[in-house]
Amino acid sequence: xxxxxxxxxxxxxxxxxxxxxxxxxxxxxxxxxxxxxxxxxxxxxxxxxxxxxxxxxxxxxxxxxxxxxxxxxxxxxxxxxxxxxxxxxxxxxxxxxxxxxxxxxxxxxxxxxxxxxxxxxxxxxxxxxxxxxxxxxxxxxxxxxxxxxxxxxxxxxxxxxxxxxxxxxxxxxxxxxxxxxxxxxxxxxxxxxxxxxxxxxxxxxxxxxxxxxxxxxxxxxxxxxxxxxxxxxxxxxxxxxxxxxxxxxxxxxxxxxxxxxxxxxxxxxxxxxxxxxxxxxxxxxxxxxxxxxxxxxxxxxxxxxxxxxxxxxxxxxxxxxxxxxxxxxxxxxxxxxxxxxxxxxxxxxxxxxxxxxxxxxxxxxxxxxxxxxxxxxxxxxxxxxxxxxxxxxxxxxxxxxxxxxxxxxxxxxxxxxxxxxxxxxxxxxxxxxxxxxxxxxxxxxxxxxxxxxxxxxxxxxxxxxxxxxxxxxxxxxxxxxxxxxxxxxxxxxxxxxxxxxxxxxxxxxxxxxxxxxxxxxxxxxxxxxxxxxxxxxxxxxxxxxxxxxxxxxxxxxxxxxxxxxxxxxxxxxxxxxxxxxxxx
Amino acid sequence: xxxxxxxxxxxxxxxxxxxxxxxxxxxxxxxxxxxxxxxxxxxxxxxxxxxxxxxxxxxxxxxxxxxxxxxxxxxxxxxxxxxxxxxxxxxxxxxxxxxxxxxxxxxxxxxxxxxxxxxxxxxxxxxxxxxxxxxxxxxxxxxxxxxxxxxxxxxxxxxxxxxxxxxxxxxxxxxxxxxxxxxxxxxxxxxxx
Numbered sequence: 001x002x003x004x005x006x007x008x009x010x011x012x013x014x015x016x017x018x019x020x021x022x023x024x025x026x027x028x029x030x031x032x033x034x035x036x037x038x039x040x041x042x043x044x045x046x047x048x049x050x051x052x053x054x055x056x057x058x059x060x061x062x063x064x065x066x067x068x069x070x071x072x073x074x075x076x077x078x079x080x081x082x083x084x085x086x087x088x089x090x091x092x093x094x095x096x097x098x099x100x101x102x103x104x105x106x107x108x109x110x111x112x113x114x115x116x117x118x119x120x121x122x123x124x125x126x127x128x129x130x131x132x133x134x135x136x137x138x139x140x141x142x143x144x145x146x147x148x149x150x151x152x153x154x155x156x157x158x159x160x161x162x163x164x165x166x167x168x169x170x171x172x173x174x175x176x177x178x179x180x181x182x183x184x185x186x187x188x189x190x191x192x193x194x195x196x197x198x199x200x201x202x203x204x205x206x207x208x209x210x211x212x213x214x215x216x217x218x219x220x221x222x223x224x225x226x227x228x229x230x231x232x233x234x235x236x237x238x239x240x241x242x243x244x245x246x247x248x249x250x251x252x253x254x255x256x257x258x259x260x261x262x263x264x265x266x267x268x269x270x271x272x273x274x275x276x277x278x279x280x281x282x283x284x285x286x287x288x289x290x291x292x293x294x295x296x297x298x299x300x301x302x303x304x305x306x307x308x309x310x311x312x313x314x315x316x317x318x319x320x321x322x323x324x325x326x327x328x329x330x331x332x333x334x335x336x337x338x339x340x341x342x343x344x345x346x347x348x349x350x351x352x353x354x355x356x357x358x359x360x361x362x363x364x365x366x367x368x369x370x371x372x373x374x375x376x377x378x379x380x381x382x383x384x385x386x387x388x389x390x391x392x393x394x395x396x397x398x399x400x401x402x403x404x405x406x407x408x409x410x411x412x413x414x415x416x417x418x419x420x421x422x423x424x425x426x427x428x429x430x431x432x433x434x435x436x437x438x439x440x441x442x443x444x445x446x447x448x449x450x451x452x453x454x455x456x457x458x459x460x461x462x463x464x465x466x467x468x469x470x471x472x473x474x475x476x477x478x479x480x481x482x483x484x485x486x487x488x489x490x491x492x493x494x495x496x497x498x499x500x501x502x503x504x505x506x507x508x509x510x511x512x513x514x515x516x517x518x519x520x521x522x523x524x525x526x527x528x529x530x531x532x533x534x535x536x537x538x539x540x541x542x543x544x545x546x547x548x549x550x551x552x553x554x555x556x557x558x559x560x561x562x563x564x565x566x567x568x569x570x571x572x573x574x575x576x577x578x579x580x581x582x583x584x
Numbered sequence: 585x586x587x588x589x590x591x592x593x594x595x596x597x598x599x600x601x602x603x604x605x606x607x608x609x610x611x612x613x614x615x616x617x618x619x620x621x622x623x624x625x626x627x628x629x630x631x632x633x634x635x636x637x638x639x640x641x642x643x644x645x646x647x648x649x650x651x652x653x654x655x656x657x658x659x660x661x662x663x664x665x666x667x668x669x670x671x672x673x674x675x676x677x678x679x680x681x682x683x684x685x686x687x688x689x690x691x692x693x694x695x696x697x698x699x700x701x702x703x704x705x706x707x708x709x710x711x712x713x714x715x716x717x718x719x720x721x722x723x724x725x726x727x728x729x730x731x732x733x734x735x736x737x738x739x740x741x742x743x744x745x746x747x748x749x750x751x752x753x754x755x756x757x758x759x760x761x762x763x764x765x766x767x768x769x770x771x772x773x774x775x776x777x
């Protein structure tokens with residue numbers, strides 16, 4: 001059998017291929033993005049980027065109802081967006097197998113919160129599987145599709161960063177063709193008016209009972225008896241790997257893979273055979289609370305932190321009392337190296353201009369979130385996808401009610417605007433909000449690694465596609481003042497903002513447009529350098545926070561290796577000391 | 585064989601990901617159980633990046649525990665110090681003699697610690713300092729610094745040289761293969777403690 005060394009996300013994509021999935025949809029989001037990116041490489045599977053997670057799930061639901069095996073993938077907070085269809089899909093059930101992958105981000109490597117999406121399974125009443133490595137990520141896609149079709153239910157497939165982004169060896173199989181299931185019109189099942197939904201609600205209860213019995217027999221829920229049957233640990237997902245790493249076969253382990261519904265008899269039998277029972281899980285006491293409710297004495301979150309990522313050394317310290325402390329007595333404090341806007345990033349100049357304005361700036365989720373950090377520090381609030389425009393509207397109205405004239409500016413990216421900013425802008429138009437809304441349009445979903453969206457002109461497979469026009473959308477929903485400026489032209493950006501500040505006839509939109517500097521063939525050209533004779537060392541250029549501009553000795557220096565030639569620094573230098581020094 | 589742990593640290597854009605790919609491909613080809621963990625995306629924007637590689641007969645955790653790395657391969661000096669607590673007491677430190685200032689240092693708000701290499705050498709018995717950028721330049725392509733460092737690591741770990749060269753041939757774009765193999769060989773010659 002052929003071996004491959006795959007990330008969890010690549011393995012999920014491979015599973016979708018091998019187990020006959022024919023429809024896939026997603027919106028990018030760390031750590032889930034590579035699932036759809038890899039599925040899109042299989043010509044046998046129709047794969048698309050949706051404008052948001054709700055649309056992705058609804059499209060997959062339609063494909064499943066039509067009879068196809070379908071998969072939809074998103075980051076943890078994406079499932080909040082898709083929660084509306086999710087909860088009612090539990091009632092309708094499916095036709096072809098339907099998997100919803102949620103990739104959670106404990107420790108918030110690249111997220112605004114670390115919610116534990118295992119809680120969605122009992123809340124939405126759908127079964128859940130948790131893989132612990134790449135082989136399981138692939139194999140369990142097959143199991144999830146079987147469960148989905150056998151029990152007529154969508155299945156939640158929950159990974160975390162360390163499952164999605166770790167590589168391990170996977171044995172590859174061939175694609176089996178499951179074909180489409182036949183579609184029959186059945187409104188009693190698929191059209192959820194109250195009268196039909198009440199019946200499906202009863203069906204759902206019976207289904208969960210049957211799934212509970214199934215969970216008892218599911219071979220991936222399994223006991224591994226160790227040398228010591230006095231200590232028993234119940235665990236799931238990546239935490240299982242950490243338990244095995246730290247304890248090997250010293251203790252007995254109940255590895256749960258189907259974590260909703262739980263196999264209560266299996267848990268009870270395990271709990272009764274051991275003297276001390278522990279639960280090892282990352283984030284919330286999800287398993288612990290349910291096991292405690294079954295009446296067992298169990299130790300979990302009193303030892304294992306519920307905040308942040310779990311690691312094997314935390315287990316070693318908390319459960320074995322072994323602590324590793326060895327920094328070789330080197331430097332106590334080091335300069336940190338946080339992420340920064342790239343050299344040539346078109347967002348930089350926009351935030352530089354905004355910092356000069358006396359305004360409240362609400363912003364959004366994307367690379368441009370970094371505009372909150374020094375030295376740009378131009379952002380007041382960041383909440384969730386699409387919230388900038390609606391939060392700004394709320395700010396403005398609240399100030400107005402209180403008789404205060406405060407300028408409110410909202411900043412949102414192109415992909416985020418299409419994700420969920422349009423309805424917010426409609427709210428601002430409808431309710432006559434005098435906000436200034438800047439769409440920083442770098443013509444790609446940049447932060448997650450350059451995925452296409454409905455405005456880029458290409459689809460998930462890289463084929464040409466219709467491109468929606470941001471300015472046409474804004475005008476169509478009633479924004480009368482829409483201007484487009486070049487993000488690199490600081491004067492144009494500043495003039496546009498100042499003019500918008502005078503406009504009092506509803507929201508205005510400034511589209512600050514420049515392709516992401518990392519997009520191949522679309523970045524600027526040239527190199528800039530400091531003319532030492534003209535430079536007065538005022539350091540205003542450092543306020544841009546460009547990684548190419550450095551203090552060297554007592555002067556300033558632009559690294560020719562980093563500079564991409566955006567010329568933004570040349571515009572902020574009051575002495576004209578930054579000059580073009582080359583063409584490439 | 586008990587699992588071996590290799591911790592790679594560097595700065596986004598230095599080629600640590602390709603280095604990790606070459607190393608793990610070799611280890612998988614050699615028949616080991618292998619796990620690798622990386623953190624992607626937001627951290628890549630010029631931030632500190634790490635790759636953790638573990639191999640042996642059976643590997644569970646994709647993460648290396650503090651104090652257990654057999655080798656810390658640092659692509660940059662500050663990133664050597666930042667993760668030095670992962671190194672085992674008798675572990676080997678391979679450090680690229682390269683200074684890349686983070687933003688706070690570039691704008692003069694913080695200072696880049698002086699004499700990092702001297703202090704590392706003083707505390708860590710098995711330290712190999714490599715001017716990977718200088719060597720890569722001599723080979724004709726500055727971006728082959730990652731293969732210089734992979735060469736040092738491969739020799740230190742006792743991996744078969746041919747296995748690495750054949751993987752480099754497979755994963756590096758064709759026009760850069762010769763430069764990268766030359767860089768790897770130069771590193772290999774330096775892998776002596």
